[in-house]
Amino acid sequence: MNAKICFIGAGNMAKSLIGGLIASGYDANNILATDPNQEQRDALSSQFAIQTYANNGEALMHADIIVLAVKPQILRQVCAEISDTVQAGSPLIISVAAGIRTDDINRWLGGELAIVRTMPNTPALIQTGAIGLYANSQVNSEQKSQAEHIMRATGLTLWVEQENQIDVVTALSGSGPAYYFLFMEAMEKAAQDMGLDAKSAHLLTMQTALGAAKMVMESHQDCAELRANVTSPNGTTEKAIQYFETHNLRDTVAGAMNAARNRAQELADELGGEA
Template structure:
């Protein structure tokens, strides 16, 4: 995720001399410097001393220890903190870093790795309007951004766009497998499935109509599509999706409690 943001910022014209990365592994530092032409340090505190914005792009399981290790540097510099660690609430990050820290918590998804992501953002009360704009600019390097006014809504974002790519992959997987049972070879089934998904998404993005209207527009009365849609409805597709997303939301809440509950 960090490399995706770095690459996206540079591609959008951001001055690479203003970007500093850190990594504990020498080989990784050398790789980042070679690939992006930016400074990559081993010392987090040194990087923070030189920065107005700090992006915490680490695994959720290690975020607490990372925050404790940089707390003094953060309190001395008071940078904007942007967290891309899934599931960790801003109050927990603030507690680990000290107090009165400007924190923007984000929920990106995996397509951010190819700059087509969707990221939900939440700012705590210490974040200024200017810092909100800065955070939005950085995350837009990986795709679109949306703000939520309550942090709990990030759990819904997690259930929708955070976990959503896997839902589509699973649906496409089922389409591919079924196409093969209907007589298509594997390559043809794969290509048609991917292009159909791409085309549908592109139509939805470029249209001023909602998804329900678009679906109705391509469903001719008594046609093949209508028959398939009726089958989905009879199987309770809407309820299946609702149950799945509620399960994802519940698990996001559980993870936040598990990962951030310690004092």
Template sequence: MTTPNIAFIGAGNMAFSIIGGLVKQGVDPKKIWATNIDQSSLDKLEQEFQVNTTQDNHQAIAQADVVVLSVKPQIMKDVITDLSESLKAKNPLIISIAAGIKAETLQEWVGQPMAIVRCMPNTPALLQCGASGLYKTPEVSDAQAEAAEQLMNAVGITLWVKDEDGIDAVTAVSGSGPAYYFLFMEAMQQAGEALGLDSQTAKQLTLQTALGAAKMALESSDEPSELRRKVTSPGGTTEQAINTFQQGNLESLVKEAMKAASDRSKELSKILAQ
């Protein structure tokens, strides 16, 4: 399973990114199959990475040890129902990157227990800078779990959760997380402009500060709370800003927002299972 044959069913932007990451890591393109109803998307993949492409999902699965389900959640049931016999015959590891669809639901649509890894990546994976949460069913072997981890490591870091409910938490933290930071960047840029900076200056300062802060947090042995304390001088400008955030109950608001995201993830799982 160190170099499995991989079929991507629904080769959209996320699949394109994963395929690109795998090829950069030295995976043989001929071990990769990709499907899409849009032939121009397949042509782009073939030209860019020299992988195998087809509009026939069954053909791709027939070649695969690992099947990556990357179609839209709303059409997943129809896709799986059509592919159920091919999946039963080949019995591959299934990796689903579709949000909101539980492993049990996928197994019901296939018609039998399967080795399934649910994955929640996030949009920075498109830049090979993603953070993905993984959950595996009991049918997944150690070798298959390693293959899933290696595959998603092609676009960032991977972390396993112990139970499937953990995927809802991952969705709230990293799946939806980029949008939280974009919102904060947007607010900082607007505030900078209100203080007299021109738009481009406020934007560049905001984005570079976000990049630098993230890099410091990743590379430091200190917790973010300690890093914050180190740059917050008593009676200084930073302290005044932090006090204002805390007086507005920023921490409570973040908890409330992320619980709302997790709750919605659970709701979508029930809706999509119907």
């Protein structure tokens, strides 16, 4: 793939994607980035030897693919500023802005554009992300491959067929790292309350989480099977699992994920209105 990619916005997600692309062999000469902050631009230029611009219009003249990597709250304004240039070139648009639907982006940019909406998560910053993707009807097979190639630079990619499924991805992998952080935080605190020192509790919690995730990734068993394998009858693990089940852990998780999905839908309505 040798398309010219222009990143609008030079924050952490853009930096992660650019770093992943270059690490995978993508030509830095084919990557551009824009940002009003000179410090951000200088950091990208210095680290990755890519061209950066303060002006979006100047950079977009060279772009085959545009990655919208700005905050959702300013995406409408950015789209209004670049719509004429985008309409003149009809590039592939990839959005990493959370909560903004493809129809709204398409409308703000003037319509009839190929748009891929993505939902990355924070582990993408260390190339271990889980990224959901949705393509509108204007996206062809080659453009889908291009979008997947770009997003795969930061981790696992998964396409969904219906855009509302991106809200489920948001509730699962988008917000999911925070669920695990909370669970790990609770485990550390409980271990300390039972007499373990803070450093030991932290190290054992981290390694346990890493080991469990690695077993799931590398085994040919699902989570339920792996759990059963380590839950000996009348043993310590069984007592802990019984406590979780008695106190409705599954319902709590489902309720939390529904709350996250519903909020994602509310934000899409708030940020993407006609006004």
